[in-house]
Amino acid sequence: MRQPRRLYPSLRRGAVLLACLFALAHAQVSVPTFGTRGDVPDSLVSAFMPAFRSAVGAATGLDVRNGELITPGIAGSLEPEFAMLIAELDQARYAVSGELARSSAAAGDAYAVNMIVVDSERDRATDLISLPLDPDDLRTAITQLAATVATFTSALVDLQRGDAGLFVSSEPSDAQVFLDGVALGRTSHLDVAMVVPGRYQLEVRKEGFLPDVRMVELRSADTALVHVVLTPISGGSIQVIANPRAHVFLDGVEVGRSPLTIAALPGTHRLTLTREGFVDDQLDVLVRNYRVTRVDRELTPALDPLVFWEERREVLVYIDGALQSGAYAQGVRPGLRTFELREARESRTYLRAVPEHGVYRLDLVTGELVPVGN
Incomplete structure (x- = not known):
């Protein structure tokens, strides 16, 4: 008689786990055909949309719906409210609203793609994402946009609880508070958030004001009090x-x-x-x-290899005895090079190997060449 009582909690936990996995496996993202603005050829839309949907599916692991019932006006609205409607109409948790636009400020066939992503279940949305779109290289923009969708759909919805406290107030009140992208609530009725000690990105937002983004260091057994004064904007x-x-x-x-x-x-x-x-x-x-x-x-390097450093007027950089007038090595050749850093009355010399290819940041403190990659 005791065995069923021991087995029941295990079965219940297993059922809950299976239900969660089932829900995750059947989560869907609606990607209707984007709207257009300006003189955008149909051939560009026809080439972009299937490739983008395929990339979103591969990046997120979610089922991708085409949003066949969504009108171009709604699909290209770029407004969270309408994007939520897309999700509802297409019976999906996530939805993408986007547009392909002709770039008015550039000559030739220059285009841009604008996009937002929403989560109808959690009532959250991304910022408006803007990227240039090259008709001869759709893959670059598509890869970046699909990665944005994947980051959003896999984002944490809760932070691990710990003994480091954070209390945020704002002027004006009733501003949204995000910690490492996780919504904590609004400042008008926000309790102390208890999280694991560490360094976090704090973002405070309110419609009609510039977002305030800063890094905060939260310590064990301590509560950080942060008051944010938001700057009003027109636009x-x-x-x-x-x-x-x-x-x-x-x-x-x-x-x-x-x-x-x-x-x-x-x-x-x-x-x-x-x-x-x-x-x-x-x-x-x-x-x-x-x-x-x-x-x-x-940013795309203008040279290969490229060695650059932070712009600090008090530090003079010499390479093989030649003073560098800018914040990068002009025409440096691969091989062993002597880097000399002069600051005030101090001079430090390092022998460093410059590779044949790549981008490297010269650390003005240690003299190391730090690889910079995509």
Whole structure:
């Protein structure tokens, strides 16, 4: 008589586990045919959509639905509310809303793809993602977009509980709080979050204000109190991340260095990222009212091999005895090279091997050549 009582909890746990696995296995993402803006040929849409759906399926492991009943207006809305409707109509947990747009600021056949992803079950959405789209190289943009979808669908929905506390308040109140991308709630009724000690990315958002993003260090048996004062904006904002860091120009005007968030009026804007030793990166980005457009770019080296370093005026860099005038090695050849770093009255010399190919960051503290890869 005792054996059934011992077996029942095991069976119940097994049933719960199977139910969870069944639900995960049958989760679906709706990817209706994107809308278009400007003069976008049908052939580009026809080539892009099947390849994108296939890449999303491979990256996420989810069933991908075509959203055949979704109209182009809804599919290309780029609004979370309409994207949630896509998920509901297509009976999917996740949905993608996107558009292919002609790039008005560039000559020739230049296009952009804009996209958001939503989770109808958790009522959450990504920022607006903007990428340039090369008709002769669809794979690059498709791979990045599919990876974005996969990151979103596999994101943590809860943080591991620990003895490090965090309490966040904001001005104005009722702002959304995210810790490492996990929603904690709103500041108007937020309790102390207890998590594992460590370094986290804290993001506070409220419609009509610039998002505040910062790193916080949470310690064991301690509670960090963070008060955030948000800056009001008229329009939307662009969040720019570049690897390596770059100077950022918006519509031809320098606005700072990445990473940064820029206030911008709704519409299409020309974004340019520049850094010595790298090819200038230009793209059109779409800004929506009270929305964040996220731009995450890997800069292309102008030389191979390329050795660069952070721009610090107090440090002079000599390679094989020649003073370098910029923040990268101009015409450095592969092989053993002497790097000399002069700062104030101190001089440090290192013998380093420069490989034949690749991108390397010269650490101005240790003198090491650190590989930088995609």
